[in-house]
Amino acid sequence: MSTKICVLGAGGRMGQSVIRALFEQSALVLSAAVDRPDGEVVGKDCGALIGQDRTGVSVSDDLAAHLEPQTVVIDFSSPDALMAALPVLESRDCALVTGTTGLDAAQAERLDAASQRIPVLRSDNFSVGVALMRALAQRAAEVLGEQADIEIIEAHHRRKVDAPSGTALAVGRSVAQGLGIELDSVADWTRHGQVGPRGDGRVGFSVIRGGDIVGEHTALFAMAGERLEITHKATDRMIFARGAVRAAGWLAAQDAGLYALEDLLG
Numbered sequence: 001m002s003t004k005i006c007v008l009g010a011g012g013r014m015g016q017s018v019i020r021a022l023f024e025q026s027a028l029v030l031s032a033a034v035d036r037p038d039g040e041v042v043g044k045d046c047g048a049l050i051g052q053d054r055t056g057v058s059v060s061d062d063l064a065a066h067l068e069p070q071t072v073v074i075d076f077s078s079p080d081a082l083m084a085a086l087p088v089l090e091s092r093d094c095a096l097v098t099g100t101t102g103l104d105a106a107q108a109e110r111l112d113a114a115s116q117r118i119p120v121l122r123s124d125n126f127s128v129g130v131a132l133m134r135a136l137a138q139r140a141a142e143v144l145g146e147q148a149d150i151e152i153i154e155a156h157h158r159r160k161v162d163a164p165s166g167t168a169l170a171v172g173r174s175v176a177q178g179l180g181i182e183l184d185s186v187a188d189w190t191r192h193g194q195v196g197p198r199g200d201g202r203v204g205f206s207v208i209r210g211g212d213i214v215g216e217h218t219a220l221f222a223m224a225g226e227r228l229e230i231t232h233k234a235t236d237r238m239i240f241a242r243g244a245v246r247a248a249g250w251l252a253a254q255d256a257g258l259y260a261l262e263d264l265l266g
């Protein structure tokens with residue numbers, strides 16, 4: 001029997017891309033789609049939503065009414081929407097693939113707690129390229145950490161609401177792991193005014209917002225006389241959507257627990 005998928009945040013940029021990615025394959029079947037109560041997409045057929053043939057699955061604003069047991073929920077919504085959905089997923093024994101970023105510490109803890117009851121795969125970026133970028137950045141920090149000034153630069157579209165991006169934070173955590181420290185103890189989140197010279201051992205973050213930039217990340221290792229830049233540029237959201245759909249197929253066969261993209265990439 002095909003694994004059933006529910007898309008949370010169905011009307012959004014990523015929600016629509018995930019619906020498109022589901023239609024590209026046949027192992028997983030779209031069984032429900034949910035968006036914000038009173039959202040303009042509610043009631044629309046999912047096929048029509050992305051300019052394709054009708055599917056018979058309409059966007060709902062009521063997750064509890066449409067979520068069948070053992071469904072895998074693919075979530076790209078908002079931290080609040082994700083938190084509100086968790087009790088419903090837990091009560092129906094559903095699995096969760098979530099790419100929503102911008103969770104605060106309490107929300108991340110709540111997600112961890114949910115993973116004791118249901119399978120949860122959380123990734124700030126579903127691109128394989130970014131998974132490799134994190135490994136490379138960690139290695140570069142291990143080798144160059146003593147001599148390099150490390151900066152993480154990210155650029156996204158003008159509608160993104162959280163900053164720095166989840167990916168930038170994840171790259172920062174990989175760098176910190178390479179340095180053998182906690183990111184919070186060395187991160188410079190903002191610079192403005194008479195900030196003085198750069199401190200040794202700091203990891204600086206810079207954020208660009210504009211236009212329709214899908215997502216770009218650079219880990220910069222600046223030294224005397226040379227610099228190393230590790231850059232990833234996403235040019236199509238379908239990269240993330242296909243990664244999340246692949247993750248959902250994998251997660252359907254897992255026990256309760258907290259998983260990362262690296263667990264399925266090996």
Ligand SMILES: NC(=O)C1=CN([C@@H]2O[C@H](COP(=O)(O)OP(=O)(O)OC[C@H]3O[C@@H](n4cnc5c(N)ncnc54)[C@H](OP(=O)(O)O)[C@@H]3O)[C@@H](O)[C@H]2O)C=CC1
Pocket residue numbers: 008009010011012013014015034035036037039040076077078080081084098099100101102123124125126127162166240
């Ligand atoms: N991990 C990854 O690879 C990626 C992660 N992301 C992350 O995914 C999230 C979504 O991004 P994006 O698609 O660009 O954002 P959008 O704002 O385009 O989409 C979010 C969708 O969720 C809807 N929503 C809001 N509240 C609820 C609710 N209570 N229940 C159900 N749906 C709700 C929104 O409706 P409305 O517009 O009416 O508020 C909107 O349709 C962000 O956190 C982003 O950072 C994005 C790309 C890749």
Ligand SMILES: O=C(O)C1=N[C@H](C(=O)O)C[C@H](O)C1
Pocket residue numbers: 101124125156157160164165166167168214215216
């Ligand atoms: O909001 C986005 O668009 C993206 N968000 C993710 C993040 O915060 O890192 C992933 C990707 O860069 C696109």
